[in-house]
Amino acid sequence: xxxxxxxxxxxxxxxxxxxxxxxxxxxxxxxxxxxxxxxxxxxxxxxxxxxxxxxxxxxxxxxxxxxxxxxxxxxxxxxxxxxxxxxxxxxxxxxxxxxxxxxxxxxxxxxxxxxxxxxxxxxxxxxxxxxxxxxxxxxxxxxxxxxxxxxxxxxxxxxxxxxxxxxxxxxxxxxxxxxxxxxxxxxxxxxxxxxxxxxxxxxxxxxxxxxxxxxxxxxxxxxxxxxxxxxxxxxxxxxxxxxxxxxxxxxxxxxxxxxxxxxxxx
Amino acid sequence: xxxxxxxxxxxxxxxxxxxxxxxxxxxxxxxxxxxxxxxxxxxxxxxxxxxxxxxxxxxxxxxxxxxxxxxxxxxxxxxxxxxxxxxxxxxxxxxxxxxxxxxxxxxxxxxxxxxxxxxxxxxxxxxxxxxxxxxxxxxxxxxxxxxxxxxxxxxxxxxxxxxxxxxxxxxxxxxxxxxxxxxxxxxxxxxxxxxxxxxxxxxxxxxxxxxxxxxxxxxxxxxxxxxxxxxxxxxxxxxxxxxxxxxxxxxxxx
Numbered sequence: 176x177x178x179x180x181x182x183x184x185x186x187x188x189x190x191x192x193x194x195x196x197x198x199x200x201x202x203x204x205x206x207x208x209x210x211x212x213x214x215x216x217x218x219x220x221x222x223x224x225x226x227x228x229x230x231x232x233x234x235x236x237x238x239x240x241x242x243x244x245x246x247x248x249x250x251x252x253x254x255x256x257x258x259x260x261x262x263x264x265x266x267x268x269x270x271x272x273x274x275x276x277x278x279x280x281x282x283x284x285x286x287x288x289x290x291x292x293x294x295x296x297x298x299x300x301x302x303x304x305x306x307x308x309x310x311x312x313x314x315x316x317x318x319x320x321x322x323x324x325x326x327x328x329x330x331x332x333x334x335x336x337x338x339x340x341x342x343x344x345x346x347x348x349x350x351x352x353x354x355x356x357x358x359x360x361x362x363x364x365x366x367x368x369x370x371x372x373x374x375x376x377x378x379x380x381x382x383x384x385x386x387x388x389x390x391x392x393x394x395x396x397x398x399x400x401x402x403x404x405x406x407x408x409x410x411x412x413x414x415x416x417x418x419x420x421x422x423x424x425x426x427x428x429x430x431x432x433x434x435x436x437x438x439x440x441x
Numbered sequence: 442x443x444x445x446x447x448x449x450x451x452x453x454x455x456x457x458x459x460x461x462x463x464x465x466x467x468x469x470x471x472x473x474x475x476x477x478x479x480x481x482x483x484x485x486x487x488x489x490x491x492x493x494x495x496x497x498x499x500x501x502x503x504x505x506x507x508x509x510x511x512x513x514x515x516x517x518x519x520x521x522x523x524x525x526x527x528x529x530x531x532x533x534x535x536x537x538x539x540x541x542x543x544x545x546x547x548x549x550x551x552x553x554x555x556x557x558x559x560x561x562x563x564x565x566x567x568x569x570x571x572x573x574x575x576x577x578x579x580x581x582x583x584x585x586x587x588x589x590x591x592x593x594x595x596x597x598x599x600x601x602x603x604x605x606x607x608x609x610x611x612x613x614x615x616x617x618x619x620x621x622x623x624x625x626x627x628x629x630x631x632x633x634x635x636x637x638x639x640x641x642x643x644x645x646x647x648x649x650x651x652x653x654x655x656x657x658x659x660x661x662x663x664x665x666x667x668x669x670x671x672x673x674x675x676x677x678x679x680x681x682x683x684x685x686x687x688x689x690x691x692x693x694x695x
Contacts, residue, residue, distance in 0.1 A: 209538065327551040327560065334540060334548060337528055341498045342552030342604055343521030385539060388584060394539040 180414055189300025189367070189410055189420070191308050195315045196364045196376065197406035201384070201398035202322050203360045204377035206353055208385070209333050214264060215252070215354065216374035218271040219361040222248040224278040224370045226362070227295045232285035237295060238307055242314070242362040248274065249358035253351055298369030298421030300410065311363050318356050318363075325352050330391060367406070368421035379428040380405065386435050401431060449476040450512075451608060451640060452497060457506030459489070459496055466492045467503070468664045474642060476607070479634045481651035482644045484661040490644045491529065493661060494610050498526055511607075522553040525601030527594070529612040529644075542588070542596050543581040546571055549603030564603075571602040575629055591622025598629060608640035609633070615647060627654050 180186055207213055226244030230237030248270060255266040282288055294302045322329070328349045331339040340346045357377075364373045384398035409424030416423075452474040459467040466489045474480055482490050495501040497508060499515055508515040511523060549571070550564040572578040575595040585593060594614050601609045611630075615623045627650065633639045645651050651658060651671075658674045660666040667677055 324557055327548075327554070328556065330540075330544075331548045331551050334538060334545065335528065337495075337498075337500055338526050338600075339548070339552070340500060341521065341524060341526040341610075342549070344552055345556070385537065388537060389539060390541045390582075390584070391539050391544050 180411065183414075185301050185303070186410070186414055188303045188305065188308055190407065192300065192303050192311050193367050193406045193410050193424075194403065195308075195311050196360075196367050197402045198399065199315050199318050199322075199360055200364060200376045201380045201402045202395065203318070203353075203357050204381040205384075205395055205398060206329050206333050207357060208378055208381045213374065213378050214267045214271075215357060216361060216377045218252065218267045218274075219245050219249060219358050220370045220373040221271045221278070222274040222358075223362050223365060223373075224295070225274045225281065227292075227365065227370070228278045228281035228285060228287060231287040231291065232281055236306070236310075238310060238362060238365060241365060242359060245358040245362050246355055249354040250351065253354045257347065257350070294369075295365055296369050296371055297419060298365070298367050298372065300366060300420050303366045307366060311366075314359055314363055318359055321352060321356055325349055329353060368424055372421045372425050375425040375428060376402070376406075379425070379432060383428070383432050383435055386432075386439050401428070405431065447475050447477045450474070451476050451510070452642075453507075453509040454493075454497060455507040455509075457493075457496060457508065458504045459492055459501060460504050466663065467496065470506070470661070470665050472659055472665060472668060474608070474640065476640055477634070477638055479630075479641045479654070479656045480643070481655035481658045482642060482661060483646065483648055483651055483658060484666070486646070488662045490661055491612055494526075494612060494642070494644060498524065498610060522604050523607045525549070525604055525606040525609045527597045527601050527609065527611040527614060529616065537584070537586045540585050541582050542572065542577060542585060543568060545585050545596055546599045546603050549600035553604050567603050567605065568599075571599040572596075574602055574632075575599045576625075589622070591618040591626065594618060594622075594626055595629065598626075598633075602633070606639070608642065611641065611643045613644055613646070615645065615650070623650070630654070 204216070207215055223241040223245045226241030227237040229235075229244065230240035233240070252266060252270050255261060255269075261269065282292060293299070328339070328344050331342070331344055332346050332349050336346055360377065361373050364376050368376050380398040380402035381394075383401050384394045387394070387397055389397070405427040406424050409427045410420055412418065412427070413420040413423040450473050454470055454472040457467055457470045458465065470493060482493065484490050492501065496503050510518045511520060513519075546568045547560065547564060550560065550567060554560065554564060569578065572581055575598050577592065577595050577599060580588065580592065585596060588596065598609070598611075598614070615626055618626065630641060630643070631654065634641050643651070643655065652675065655671065657668065658671055659668045660674070667674065669677065
């Protein structure tokens with residue numbers, strides 16, 4: 176096969192963006208999964224589609240509009256959840272279907288039902304520009320720094336929110352931070368796996384690492400390895416077999432999940 | 442001969458009301474907890490014991506009334522590291538939360554360390570001391586979910602200890618634990634109260650043990666029914682009707 180894969184600059188850009196996203200996705204994912212918030216990733220992904228649609232309508236970079244809309248909506252979701260006026264998962268369902276409806280209308284107005292939209296729905300590393308990589312890298316850096324600043328507090332509220340609050344942890348603030356970081360991560364992941372598969376990127380590597388039943392720190396470490404391996408393998412395999420990249424990445428993850436679960440069961 | 446000033450009020454609850462929607466759960470509760478106390482909080486199911494604790498800890502907001510912690514109104518209270526909480530159960534680890542015993546106990550240090558500050562060698566030392574205090578140091582690298590109920594309780598007490606509190610609230614710490622482990626747990630609590638001068642507030646439905654172990658008993662049935670020493674608590678026969686116990690059969694240890 177040789178090295179001819181690297182002759183294509185779009186593959187190199189895709190790998191760069193993919194590796195960055197693969198690094199941060201499980202770091203957010205572990206807190207979402209353990210707090211039973213997995214559905215938040217999917218909800219935010221649908222919200223991000225509104226941002227993409229707006230970007231297409233206004234002729235702006237859809238990733239940037241997606242980031243703006245998703246972060247704003249994430250704060251709304253958190254407020255609705257805390258107010259307890261609706262059940263937690265119902266709040267998510269509300270935002271998920273509502274944003275999809277809005278996205279469809281805006282896309283209609285933008286005459287956006289074309290192949291361009293498909294790239295955002297299903298991911299397409301071909302469309303990643305050097306500018307996108309710059310945006311992804313900067314925002315990923317912000318997510319990483321925020322996570323390391325709030326790591327202790329995130330771990331504590333994930334394990335036992337009430338005790339954390341009694342111990343003086345500002346749980347409302349930390350919850351806000353977590354959902355905003357999740358919103359950023361979701362928006363960054365759009366070019367790699369597309370809106371419809373983003374939650375897999377956040378959730379599956381963590382689910383695999385949890386099968387290994389080890390400490391918190393090691394679970395994060397394993398999830399990182401699995402995530403990086405799956406994204407790189409997915410991009411390379413999809414290139415040589417001419418498959419859709421997002422789908423290939425998620426299938427690689429699922430295969431690892433099945434294999435590890437099978438081994439652990441025996 | 443303990444040097445603890447047992448007259449110092451550390452927790453004052455004055456005329457506190459709490460309701461979920463239209464339903465009054467706590468009515469006009471006034472209760473003072475002194476430094477060095479070992480208070481047992483008893484009452485029938487649904488009497489508001491856990492709710493009262495959560496109101497005192499600031500997890501729930503009372504509809505009316507005043508709560509003072511270490512002399513400060515709860516709204517202005519800053520020194521939350523002085524207070525630790527051992528909740529009845531945390532759902533998160535039942536399905537295999539990926540945390541070792543040491544990681545769990547270290548969490549107890551996080552509030553004291555404060556935001557944006559890294560965990561230090563002192564935090565690790567206090568974690569080790571707390572785990573040794575409850576005889577769980579040998580289990581430090583086990584996953585929390587792999588331990589028995591009694592062992593998990595001891596780890597949570599260690600987490601509470603790690604923040605070097607002055608008072609620990611425990612909500613039904615012995616539920617679902619066999620007799621031997623219960624005895625061990627009570628022995629640890631006695632040691633914390635007597636040797637380390639920690640104030641303990643324990644919710645329990647096990648009247649017999651509460652009478653034997655604690656210094657004061659507060660009986661709650663939405664209102665405060667009585668706040669008495671175990672001896673007086675045993676004499677107060679109307680309580681039998683509320684608690685549905687024949688408390689005359691119980692003997693006080695002290």
